[in-house]
Amino acid sequence: MNLTPLPRSFYEGSALEIAPAMIGTLLVHRVPEGTLAARIVECEAYRGPEDLAAHSAGGRRTRRTEVMFGPPGHVYMFRLYGMHWAFNVVVSPEGCPHAILVRAVEPVLGADIMAARRGVEPGSVRLTNGPGKLCAAMGLDAATYGADLCAPKAGALPEIFLAPGAAGAKVCRSARINVDYAGAWARKPWRFYERGNRYVSVRPRD
DNA sequence: GAATAGATTGTCT
DNA sequence: GACAATCTATTCT
Numbered sequence: 303m304n305l306t307p308l309p310r311s312f313y314e315g316s317a318l319e320i321a322p323a324m325i326g327t328l329l330v331h332r333v334p335e336g337t338l339a340a341r342i343v344e345c346e347a348y349r350g351p352e353d354l355a356a357h358s359a360g361g362r363r364t365r366r367t368e369v370m371f372g373p374p375g376h377v378y379m380f381r382l383y384g385m386h387w388a389f390n391v392v393v394s395p396e397g398c399p400h401a402i403l404v405r406a407v408e409p410v411l412g413a414d415i416m417a418a419r420r421g422v423e424p425g426s427v428r429l430t431n432g433p434g435k436l437c438a439a440m441g442l443d444a445a446t447y448g449a450d451l452c453a454p455k456a457g458a459l460p461e462i463f464l465a466p467g468a469a470g471a472k473v474c475r476s477a478r479i480n481v482d483y484a485g486a487w488a489r490k491p492w493r494f495y496e497r498g499n500r501y502v503s504v505r506p507r508d
Numbered sequence: 509g510a511a512t513a514g515a516t517t518g519t520c521t
Numbered sequence: 522g523a524c525a526a527t528c529t530a531t532t533c534t
Binding site for chain 1: 515516517518519520
């Protein structure tokens, strides 16, 4: 397994190019109990300011969305329905508020630690088959907001980063989940997932 | 398996 | 004060 951080250049393009490329890569988080790693199997592209489904729609720049307007390769975290966290990767050049929401991952390393955090059986898909679940499992919360995915920590690996995964994932696309409020933008096929992976949070949509 | 209701809080109008 | 890029338990079929 190659646990080397992807370079900053990986994050510099448009969200629509990077989101499919992220399927199959590894999300790595080093926590006190050990190193957690999981394959990204589902994500969604959000491209403000035009995209009305994005939190950065219309160029809305607030304390919460601020990091999306900064340089690529950083982490955008937000709270959902008052009780869950969601993990996003900021992409595209500075000033262009694109982000990619990671919706589901497949545990690769430290599944036992994740299971303990979630209070779920280690082999269960319920561990990480949803944005809120993967954050709870991998220990991602407000403390992760703004983290740099490309910054070596004390001469070693960053605390959190994306690493190349095995090639060959079959990537499918569909409309994004639960963004009905965004009108025509809600129907854009900007959700990407790995075909047949059992961790994908499939739900009927249009 | 599908549908439904209830939880619970930071952020912005 | 309203609402949200959700999850879980529960109640059906």
